[in-house]
Amino acid sequence: MLRVKDLTMRFGGLVAVDQVNLELKEQEIVSVIGPNGAGKTTIFNCISGFYKPSGGEISFRNAPIHNLPDYKISKLGMVRTFQHVRLFGNMTVIENLLVAQHRHVNTGLLAGLFATKDYRRREEEAMERATYWLEKLDLIKVANREAGNLSYGQQRRLEIARCMVTEPHALLLDEPAAGLNPRETRDLNELIMRLKLDYNVAILLIEHDMGLVMDISDRIYVVNQGRPLATGTPEEIRNNPEVIKAYLGEA
Numbered sequence: 229m230l231r232v233k234d235l236t237m238r239f240g241g242l243v244a245v246d247q248v249n250l251e252l253k254e255q256e257i258v259s260v261i262g263p264n265g266a267g268k269t270t271i272f273n274c275i276s277g278f279y280k281p282s283g284g285e286i287s288f289r290n291a292p293i294h295n296l297p298d299y300k301i302s303k304l305g306m307v308r309t310f311q312h313v314r315l316f317g318n319m320t321v322i323e324n325l326l327v328a329q330h331r332h333v334n335t336g337l338l339a340g341l342f343a344t345k346d347y348r349r350r351e352e353e354a355m356e357r358a359t360y361w362l363e364k365l366d367l368i369k370v371a372n373r374e375a376g377n378l379s380y381g382q383q384r385r386l387e388i389a390r391c392m393v394t395e396p397h398a399l400l401l402d403e404p405a406a407g408l409n410p411r412e413t414r415d416l417n418e419l420i421m422r423l424k425l426d427y428n429v430a431i432l433l434i435e436h437d438m439g440l441v442m443d444i445s446d447r448i449y450v451v452n453q454g455r456p457l458a459t460g461t462p463e464e465i466r467n468n469p470e471v472i473k474a475y476l477g478e479a
């Protein structure tokens with residue numbers, strides 16, 4: 229579904245990502261791990277169209293995407309969350325989910341002005357999807373609260389809901405467990421598994437919580453100083469001497 233070939237990203241003289249290859253298949257959970265500053269978020273920014281890569285190729289569902297801007301990539305069905313929550317803090321929870329869908333589906337201005345039948349049907353469907361995901365993510369009781377007033381854990385769930393209302397094929401999660409307590413992390417673990425199994429979403433994950441990574445990943449890529457270091461199953465990665473050295477070297 230997603231193929232990254234020889235991805236390179238330079239910032240001036242700094243090579244933040246150096247010839248990284250990566251693949252995400254249907255219904256897979258794949259994690260990208262590595263010490264701080266390894267280049268993980270930069271890889272995500274290139275894949276999701278926030279940065280234009282300096283080199284390499286990225287394809288999604290057999291179409292090249294490395295020259296596309298972020299909004300076009302999300303329309304193709306690949307959406308992401310951010311390391312630092314980015315919601316519309318002054319809008320209500322439900323409004324955040326409706327806006328996400330408006331930006332995704334092109335509803336013409338005229339159709340909106342004249343409230344055509346087709347427009348009303350799409351509005352209803354958007355509301356149904358929003359309600360469905362609020363229930364799934366235990367946010368229905370706060371549907372009318374301003375997003376900025378939610379607890380941190382709720383905001384992180386809302387970010388995932390905001391992705392899921394667009395019914396994506398692939399979901400990129402940037403440190404979803406950061407700042408969560410152990411119970412919230414366990415719920416997140418369960419949720420990510422459900423997204424894969426029940427909604428057929430392929431998931432690419434950046435995460436520092438090794439318990440979560442080892443538990444849910446089908447495969448793991450390790451990057452160090454922008455370069456690929458190892459790839460394999462959780463078991464293989466856990467026992468890889470190069471990986472152990474890279475992590476211990478950091479400590």
Ligand SMILES: Nc1ncnc2c1ncn2[C@@H]1O[C@H](COP(=O)(O)OP(=O)(O)OP(=O)(O)O)[C@@H](O)[C@H]1O
Binds near residue numbers: 244262265266270271
């Ligand atoms: N926009 C940018 N301009 C210049 N340098 C950048 C930019 N974004 C990232 N970098 C640099 O690229 C390198 C990789 O950063 P990146 O944020 O991708 O690492 P990371 O693995 O996601 O780190 P962390 O685990 O701390 O989030 C770092 O040296 C960083 O300073």
